[in-house]
Amino acid sequence: MKKLINNPEEVVSEMLEGFVLAHPKQVKLVPNTSVIVRADSPIQGKVGLVSGGGSGHEPSHGGFVGTGMLDGAVAGEVFTSPTPDQVYEAIKAVDGGKGVLLIIKNYTGDVLNFEMAAELAEADGIKVAKVVVNDDVAVENSTYTTGRRGIAGTVFVHKIAGALAETGASLEEVEAVANKVIQNVRSMGMALTPCTIPAAGKPGFSIGDNEMEIGMGIHGEPGIERGEIKTADEVTSVLLKKVLDDLQPTQDEKVAVMINGLGATPLMELYILNKKVSDLLKERNIDVYETFVGEYMTSLEMAGCSITLLKLDNHLTELLDAKANTVAFKR
Amino acid sequence: MKKLINNPEEVVSEMLEGFVLAHPKQVKLVPNTSVIVRADSPIQGKVGLVSGGGSGHEPSHGGFVGTGMLDGAVAGEVFTSPTPDQVYEAIKAVDGGKGVLLIIKNYTGDVLNFEMAAELAEADGIKVAKVVVNDDVAVENSTYTTGRRGIAGTVFVHKIAGALAETGASLEEVEAVANKVIQNVRSMGMALTPCTIPAAGKPGFSIGDNEMEIGMGIHGEPGIERGEIKTADEVTSVLLKKVLDDLQPTQDEKVAVMINGLGATPLMELYILNKKVSDLLKERNIDVYETFVGEYMTSLEMAGCSITLLKLDNHLTELLDAKANTVAFKR
Amino acid sequence: MNFGVEQTKKWMQELNQRLQLQKAYLTELDQAIGDGDHGLNMARGFQEVVYKISIIDYKDVGSLFKDIGMVLLSKVGGASGPLYGTVFLKAANEVKGKESLETKDLAAAFTASLEGVKMRGKANLGDKTMVDVWEPVVAYLQGDQVDWDTFISLAKTNMENTEQLEAKKGRAAYLGKRSIGHLDPGAVSSFYFFAELAKVCKEVSQA
Amino acid sequence: MNFGVEQTKKWMQELNQRLQLQKAYLTELDQAIGDGDHGLNMARGFQEVVYKISIIDYKDVGSLFKDIGMVLLSKVGGASGPLYGTVFLKAANEVKGKESLETKDLAAAFTASLEGVKMRGKANLGDKTMVDVWEPVVAYLQGDQVDWDTFISLAKTNMENTEQLEAKKGRAAYLGKRSIGHLDPGAVSSFYFFAELAKVCKEVSQA
Ligand SMILES: Nc1ncnc2c1ncn2[C@@H]1O[C@H](COP(=O)(O)OP(=O)(O)O)[C@@H](O)[C@H]1O
Ligand SMILES: Nc1ncnc2c1ncn2[C@@H]1O[C@H](COP(=O)(O)OP(=O)(O)O)[C@@H](O)[C@H]1O
Ligand SMILES: [Mg+2]
Ligand SMILES: [Mg+2]
Ligand SMILES: [Mg+2]
Ligand SMILES: [Mg+2]
Structure with missing residues (x-):
């Protein structure tokens, strides 16, 4: 294994630190989490957008946190979905009162962990909506199985749903446009x-x-x-x-x-x-x-x-x- | 060799075609050359900035052609300095009457080819200035040898000289600020x-x-x-x-x-x-x-x-x- | 039987040890039909479980189960994190306040766990997931007479049977028919889960 | 001697053939102390030269040299392109209009070439570049009596001597002392250049 790393167990936390140190005007780390949010989060009166997943897909998703795209990105271990508590922290950190949209790539792990986080946040009274991206046509779609995987097309969901959220649209509207991107x-x-x-x-x-x-x-x-x-x-x-x-x-x-x-x-x-x-x-x-x-x-x-x-x-x-x-x- | 290519001899020309096809609003290819220039070149009343070198360093240099940075980028064969005729075409394509600055990475081949191109352009009456970037401290500087190599620091030269050129500064001023970057x-x-x-x-x-x-x-x-x-x-x-x-x-x-x-x-x-x-x-x-x-x-x-x-x-x-x-x- | 806090801790220690030893094996299984992290996920989670529960004195199994569930939920990630987390949270609910469990308590606890896992993951028997080990094992546990060696071999057989199944849920489902011929990693970790449980139960029953 | 258009074309064909055969070798030499493209550069350039000059009827050596220079200049790139291009452009100037060259014409032509190369590249004897072959060879060519076999061995010896030199110019200079122990790729291609020239000259002299 040839990698520029220090400790294989610490790659995610060191990366996140290096990331916010590089871009302090744009992003910050929610303390003691693996959650990146906009430097000015939460933004009142704007639907918050949270995505995330296993690490190792950089610049996804932390690189897309900022004006016109995501409000928060949750980083799991390398190739492993983040845990519900982390996603929950992200939801709380970006909620500006208008609700939060979770953009999930269609992997069982991501779906389960984000769903559990949504339940926790809803219990707190935060409005949460979820969309699941499944753009990868390599694997056949079948209603009997898990469906298609979510890959690079997710970035278009971030971009377009993020742009609509920036206009002050409602959670339902942002969710709808995200689903429209997913369908297309x-x-x-x-x-x-x-x-x-x-x-x-x-x-x-x-x-x-x-x-x-x-x-x-x-x-x-x-x-x-x-x-x-x-x-x-x-x-x-x-x-x-x-x-x-x-x-x-x-x-x-x-x-x-x-x-x-x-x-x-x-x-x-x-x-x-x-x-x-x-x-x-x-x-x-x-x-x-x-x-x-x-x-x-x-x-x-x-x-x-x-x-x-x-x-x-x-x-x-x-x-x-x-x-x-x-x-x-x-x- | 595992590469997504068609013909090893055609990688540069196919890349350049793919590049301008991807970004037609920003860049164009000077016909029958390996020269990328801004879509709106030449810009009258602005010093033109040309850089380039062997290919294989992408996004350098074509990726830095556009407002506030380069006017033109010349692509040589992979890792081989471009030839004088190509650099000459770039100079002609970007000259807006205020002269052209060549930003050269310090390799014998680049220096020789850009110099010969400068001579050709000067013979046409185009004002040309040259700066040579030598930021790589790995190899010792010595007045007896070729000096240091030019590497990633070159991008800062593009950025800063490009920003000054955009203000309408003279060739001498743009050359001076480029040299200031090189010194720092x-x-x-x-x-x-x-x-x-x-x-x-x-x-x-x-x-x-x-x-x-x-x-x-x-x-x-x-x-x-x-x-x-x-x-x-x-x-x-x-x-x-x-x-x-x-x-x-x-x-x-x-x-x-x-x-x-x-x-x-x-x-x-x-x-x-x-x-x-x-x-x-x-x-x-x-x-x-x-x-x-x-x-x-x-x-x-x-x-x-x-x-x-x-x-x-x-x-x-x-x-x-x-x-x-x-x-x-x-x- | 007397399956209490001490036995649960012992079970977790033994299970963790086995997972650490089998980390590379589980990861290899997951590389074949998944993304190659199941061993890492389980090893990371149970290591943390053992650490966390070792520094707390628990009065009852319910609160211990709850802590285990929370640690797994917040340390494992992937598909297995929420599923194994659910296992313990549902079980905790079922044995709330109990200081010691009988076999029927374990049966009730894991019946709730299995329901939780199926509700979350929507997998059915035959979908080539951990459910393929869980469902027959929990059914046996619900019976009148539990022999722990039989219990282990039942878990083992059903784990081995996942090899011939086509995955319908989880990451391996993307492979369709090509998932056939490989063991399901989560079924293997579930086998360890039950085998280590059975060993502790057997000891307790004999004592 | 009668070294005219036909002989020049023959020289270019033979030289090109040798460069195509030695493309990998030259590239390996350049990989050791440079960037590994010298063989590719030379092979690309002279292939184009042979193609270009084969489809044109030249009246005199001067215009043929000029075309060769222009092709090299626009097809080779790197350090060797402007240098070999300069070789032919300067030589062309020296033998302008001549239909046939004597040894002294070749001497005058390559003296101009060498000056051009040194002016462009600022390399001196001992800097571990093509100049280390060129300077002694051109000096010998300027003498009264030229034996083509001696000429070849002189080029060869000086080429081989670059192995022990420390590079002061070109990409290899970045290596400093670690460039010692390797042949200079441009010295080797210059050796081919002169060796193939000498073979044609020898044939002409004997005829
Ligand atoms: N929907 C599901 N229901 C039950 N078990 C599942 C489901 N999806 C996956 N699993 C189990 O999880 C295991 C994979 O876990 P792991 O590799 O840790 O997570 P991930 O697939 O996210 O990388 C599978 O082998 C399978 O047993
Ligand atoms: N300043 C110079 N003067 C004379 N010859 C030089 C000089 N710099 C390089 N060379 C010659 O060019 C050769 C390298 O050519 P090549 O590999 O084609 O170009 P590059 O170094 O640009 O990749 C060297 O081996 C050397 O003989
Ligand atoms: Mg995973
Ligand atoms: Mg080169
Ligand atoms: Mg996995
Ligand atoms: Mg080279």
């Missing part, structure tokens, strides 16, 4: 190399020197196909096809695109992928409104990528365009 | 893993499973010490000490800090490093004005980091604070 966002990823949870000390899985895995989850959950490594164009075609088949945008619709790096993939490669994404969407007469390329939802030092499409109507477009000022997302 | 910025890096130039097909060097290299250059040039892998705190102490010994900030001075990832190092680890940087600077009563954590000057998929300090006076602070709107740096 789809992603799929792939990995070239594994990653190592610091406390585990060795990679969670292995991928042959000549292999890649299509559909790999952001915690290293097995994907849908292990095969020989393909070209950037071929990988893009496979991922984008699955996303498009599921999302089914029509010719006159416009989309936002996110090409997300999982941690070790150079920007150079992400832009090479984007060339093909752009070509393929042009072929289908789908209008790309805006493209985001970079690291938004990572998996430690995994090499690989995910591609996300979000269908936009005028309302979503306006909210996507709105000002945001967070550590990892500014406009 | 120092960096040092280290690597945990090597990287692979796509066309070479295999890593440029190797580092043992338990080893790291202090002072490694951003093209994989050997560093100053190969040794057993140390903790984040120890690495930080070594790098920061060399930077401070050279920069010699006094107690009442304020600095900007950049913790730069080389490509494969998770943000989590960079923030862990920042915790220690912050502690060490506090111990020495050095005032941290602002901290930048992320990937600014990478080396393909190398794992490792560099730490940069910039001493700030009021003028530099004001320019650092000024608005910037580029793909990779916004404020």
